[in-house]
Amino acid sequence: MSGQLAALSRLRTRPWIWSFLGAALVWALAVILAGGHGAWSVITTAIAFSAFTVLVGLGQMFVITLGPGNIDLSLPANIGLASAVAMKVMDGSDGRIALGLLAAVAAGLVIGIVNYLLIRLLRIPPLIATLSSSFVIRSVGISYGRGLQIKPPLAFADLVVARLGGISVLAVLVLLLSILAGVVLARTVYGRSVLAVGQNIRAARLAGLSVRRVRFLTYALCGALGGLCGALLAGFTGGSSLDVGAEYLLTSIAVVVIGGTSVAGGMANVPGLWGAALMLFMIATLLNSSGLGIGVRDLMTGLIIIAVITLAGGRRSLR
Amino acid sequence: MKRLLCGTGIALLLGVTMGAAHADTSGKRIALSNNYAGNSWRQAMLQSWAQAAKTAISEHQLAAADTFTTPDKEVTTQAAQVQNLILQGYDAIAIDAASPDALNGAVKAACDAHIVVVSFDGIVTAPCAYRIVVDYKKMGEEQVNYLATRFPKGGNLLEIRGLAGTSIDNVIHEGIVAGVAAHPQFKIVGSVEGDWDEATAQKAVASVLSSLPPVVGVVDQGGDGYGAAQAFAAAGRPEPVIIMGNRQDELAWWKQQHDKNGYTTWSATIAPGISSLALWVTQQVLDGKTVPHDLTVPYLQITQADLDQALKTAPVGGVANITYTQQDAIKAIEANSKK
Numbered sequence: 001m002s003g004q005l006a007a008l009s010r011l012r013t014r015p016w017i018w019s020f021l022g023a024a025l026v027w028a029l030a031v032i033l034a035g036g037h038g039a040w041s042v043i044t045t046a047i048a049f050s051a052f053t054v055l056v057g058l059g060q061m062f063v064i065t066l067g068p069g070n071i072d073l074s075l076p077a078n079i080g081l082a083s084a085v086a087m088k089v090m091d092g093s094d095g096r097i098a099l100g101l102l103a104a105v106a107a108g109l110v111i112g113i114v115n116y117l118l119i120r121l122l123r124i125p126p127l128i129a130t131l132s133s134s135f136v137i138r139s140v141g142i143s144y145g146r147g148l149q150i151k152p153p154l155a156f157a158d159l160v161v162a163r164l165g166g167i168s169v170l171a172v173l174v175l176l177l178s179i180l181a182g183v184v185l186a187r188t189v190y191g192r193s194v195l196a197v198g199q200n201i202r203a204a205r206l207a208g209l210s211v212r213r214v215r216f217l218t219y220a221l222c223g224a225l226g227g228l229c230g231a232l233l234a235g236f237t238g239g240s241s242l243d244v245g246a247e248y249l250l251t252s253i254a255v256v257v258i259g260g261t262s263v264a265g266g267m268a269n270v271p272g273l274w275g276a277a278l279m280l281f282m283i284a285t286l287l288n289s290s291g292l293g294i295g296v297r298d299l300m301t302g303l304i305i306i307a308v309i310t311l312a313g314g315r316r317s318l319r
Numbered sequence: 320m321k322r323l324l325c326g327t328g329i330a331l332l333l334g335v336t337m338g339a340a341h342a343d344t345s346g347k348r349i350a351l352s353n354n355y356a357g358n359s360w361r362q363a364m365l366q367s368w369a370q371a372a373k374t375a376i377s378e379h380q381l382a383a384a385d386t387f388t389t390p391d392k393e394v395t396t397q398a399a400q401v402q403n404l405i406l407q408g409y410d411a412i413a414i415d416a417a418s419p420d421a422l423n424g425a426v427k428a429a430c431d432a433h434i435v436v437v438s439f440d441g442i443v444t445a446p447c448a449y450r451i452v453v454d455y456k457k458m459g460e461e462q463v464n465y466l467a468t469r470f471p472k473g474g475n476l477l478e479i480r481g482l483a484g485t486s487i488d489n490v491i492h493e494g495i496v497a498g499v500a501a502h503p504q505f506k507i508v509g510s511v512e513g514d515w516d517e518a519t520a521q522k523a524v525a526s527v528l529s530s531l532p533p534v535v536g537v538v539d540q541g542g543d544g545y546g547a548a549q550a551f552a553a554a555g556r557p558e559p560v561i562i563m564g565n566r567q568d569e570l571a572w573w574k575q576q577h578d579k580n581g582y583t584t585w586s587a588t589i590a591p592g593i594s595s596l597a598l599w600v601t602q603q604v605l606d607g608k609t610v611p612h613d614l615t616v617p618y619l620q621i622t623q624a625d626l627d628q629a630l631k632t633a634p635v636g637g638v639a640n641i642t643y644t645q646q647d648a649i650k651a652i653e654a655n656s657k658k
Contacts, residue, residue, distance in 0.1 A: 238545060
């Protein structure tokens with residue numbers, strides 16, 4: 001609830017600063033490696049791709065903030081199914097873009113609600129519940145989409161890749177959404193409840209919060225964001241694909257953790273998502289341009305992520 | 320390889336062969352063990368299998384040819400599936416395997432139970448199994464050969480690799496390296512991992528584009544060409560000659576570019592219909608024919624001349640395909656026996 005100035009003065013102790021520093025460092029290395037070429041275009045490309053990572057990262061962040069054990073592993077399957085739903089509903093027609101987006105978000109919402117029902121009614125731990133629901137979702141996706149790559153309407157594809165002065169328009173929209181998410185977390189009853197539940201679920205319950213409703217809303221929100229991401233990705237990559245979300249299982253969790261959100265819950269960090277997403281893309285750029293073998297690249301990615309988490313985590317414990 | 324045939328296998332083969340030159344396979348049941356169905360290639364593969372199965376059953380060549388697909392790409396799930404198929408008493412298992420060696424235990428168990436195992440696309444290395452592959456190495460070489468006809472003076476190339484750790488990725492890569500060695504005017508200036516997936520390839524290519532010098536061609540493995548094209552377009556760079564992999568969206572993009580500015584390229588990949596070939600080869604083995612354990616069949620290529628025809632027959636969002644017949648299988652077996 002502190003003011004902007006106070007927040008600025010505490011900048012250095014904020015864990016999310018590390019992800020941005022990491023991103024800047026890796027960016028500098030990549031530019032040096034490329035002999036000074038493409039410094040600006042690396043940034044704009046990273047921003048364009050980070051929009052998707054942040055979108056799912058936001059949902060995952062809310063879920064993880066709910067406290068230990070809370071996680072959504074159904075995101076990749078959700079994204080894949082939503083991409084097919086969106087493209088089928090849009091049917092290549094510009095007039096049906098809004099309808100398709102709505103359908104994809106609705107599909108994601110249903111998935112999120114089902115996830116919560118599994119957790120709540122059958123008392124399955126979220127890890128298992130969302131993992132098993134992702135098998136169901138994937139099977140639904142296979143029979144629904146038949147694995148075909150359905151093309152987006154032209155206007156939708158143009159919209160998703162559109163850039164103003166080099167900056168992806170979509171990324172700006174996602175940035176606005178992240179600011180909104182930050183405000184929701186800090187200023188609304190729902191947001192504060194998510195933090196309270198994450199900090200101490202017993203205390204939250206005793207304080208009169210409806211823990212069930214908070215968790216229900218959070219899983220539904222995460223599902224809906226996944227659905228939205230699926231629709232946008234289908235437009236961005238030029239067609240739906242059940243595999244389109246595959247990389248977002250680890251990435252969605254990695255950006256949350258690298259970004260400084262507490263894995264133990266109760267403390268979320270929105271700006272860190274952007275720093276982490278940018279950094280992950282910069283790492284890919286650096287390693288892809290380095291000409292190293294794939295094994296070495298994967299090894300380096302892992303080591304860099306561990307280094308940043310250690311730095312960010314170490315800083316946090318000092319506070 | 321033949322000496323490695325387990326004793327029981329030889330006994331089985333001899334027994335069948337001696338019983339009759341043409342054993343009756345009308346009572347035989349084949350199972351297809353498949354480890355994934357989530358992309359257009361796999362869907363087309365399953366359709367081709369179903370089509371061939373329908374023909375085989377209606378012609379009384381087989382009693383059943385059932386399909387079993389695991390929901391994920393995990394080796395353990397498929398190994399368990401193969402064990403189940405053994406218990407269900409199938410006479411033969413055709414398999415598109417998740418791993419070349421991790422399933423060998425289950426495959427060996429099937430062989431020991433006198434079940435014929437024919438692997439295709441994703442092959443298994445167990446000596447008792449049959450393998451149907453396309454010449455991926457040549458496919459890699461041909462990409463560079465084609466580019467050499469387009470750019471006699473050579474130039475820079477970007478390579479998109481497939482799924483790391485798979486035999487297919489390694490072999491195509493070796494082919495490309497061999498092609499570049501044969502045409503030293505070309506230089507691979509960048510290599511990224513595309514996982515045979517348009518979205519992954521798009522992201523990977525976008526991540527290196529800004530640091531790359533101009534490239535004249537993109538050599539890849541199929542299912543990644545359209546993603547690469549998207550990345551080049553987004554970066555505002557001229558499209559190089561991108562080798563395609565027979566996906567309908569790749570072909571449609573190629574046609575669109577060709578109509579616009581005469582863009583020409585070359586496309587090749589393993590036809591999903593290789594499953595139908597596997598079905599007929601399995602039937603031939605059950606029939607007591609002598610079949611070499613390693614069969615190489617041609618890949619399906621599309622040139623500018625074939626483009627319109629290929630686009631007409633490929634389903635929207637699918638992949639260009641051919642479904643093989645029993646005659647094709649017999650021919651393939653003959654061609655490989657001569658070697």
